[in-house]
Amino acid sequence: MKKVFMLASAIMLIATAVTAQATDPELDYIKKAYSKDKKTIVDEYMQLSVQEGAKFWSLYGAYEKSREKLAVERIKLLEEYVDKSDSLTPALADRLATAVLKNTVTLDNLNLQSYIKMKGAIGAIKAAKYMQLETYLQTTWRAVAQDMVPLINDLDKTQQQ
Numbered sequence: 001m002k003k004v005f006m007l008a009s010a011i012m013l014i015a016t017a018v019t020a021q022a023t024d025p026e027l028d029y030i031k032k033a034y035s036k037d038k039k040t041i042v043d044e045y046m047q048l049s050v051q052e053g054a055k056f057w058s059l060y061g062a063y064e065k066s067r068e069k070l071a072v073e074r075i076k077l078l079e080e081y082v083d084k085s086d087s088l089t090p091a092l093a094d095r096l097a098t099a100v101l102k103n104t105v106t107l108d109n110l111n112l113q114s115y116i117k118m119k120g121a122i123g124a125i126k127a128a129k130y131m132q133l134e135t136y137l138q139t140t141w142r143a144v145a146q147d148m149v150p151l152i153n154d155l156d157k158t159q160q161q
Contacts, residue, residue, distance in 0.1 A: 038064075038137070045133050046126065055121035056130075063114040070107050071141075074100065078145055085150050093152070107138070 039060075048056055081088075081096050111131060118127035 042130070042133065046130060048122070048126070052122045052126065056118065056126075059114065059117050059121055060130075063110070066110050067107065070103055070110065074103050074145075077103065078149055082149055088152070111135070 042060065046056070077096055077099050084092060111134065115127050115131045118130060121127075
């Protein structure tokens with residue numbers, strides 16, 4: 001299990017680091033590569049029977065489609081913040097913070113709805129197992145992304161000098 005988590009973390013780190021500097025075609029390539037690698041990680045981790053897999057993978061595909069849209073939106077918000085961090089105004093800070101928080105709430109709601117659907121299809125334990133992995137991946141991505149953006153407090157210090 002640690003091997004799966006280490007591989008997942010490495011993929012998240014690489015995808016995030018490259019995404020911060022990627023043009024749109026590069027971002028598309030990374031998203032496609034990450035999706036394939038993530039599906040392999042999920043498959044290895046979940047160890048589903050053929051019957052469970054038939055139910056799970058269609059739900060997973062729909063989930064990933066929605067999750068990916070939210071991830072792209074979040075990346076764009078982070079890019080905007082980084083691009084405009086030198087000229088951050090109270091209005092811009094408020095707009096970006098509100099948008100990121102709404103994105104997080106939407107993702108949490110998507111996770112909940114997906115868990116409910118997966119629980120009905122493959123049972124509570126397997127659905128919880130998947131959501132535990134998904135939460136781990138999302139938390140890892142957020143931690144890496146957070147490390148890549150300047151903190152507002154650091155900006156305050158820079159602007160005061």
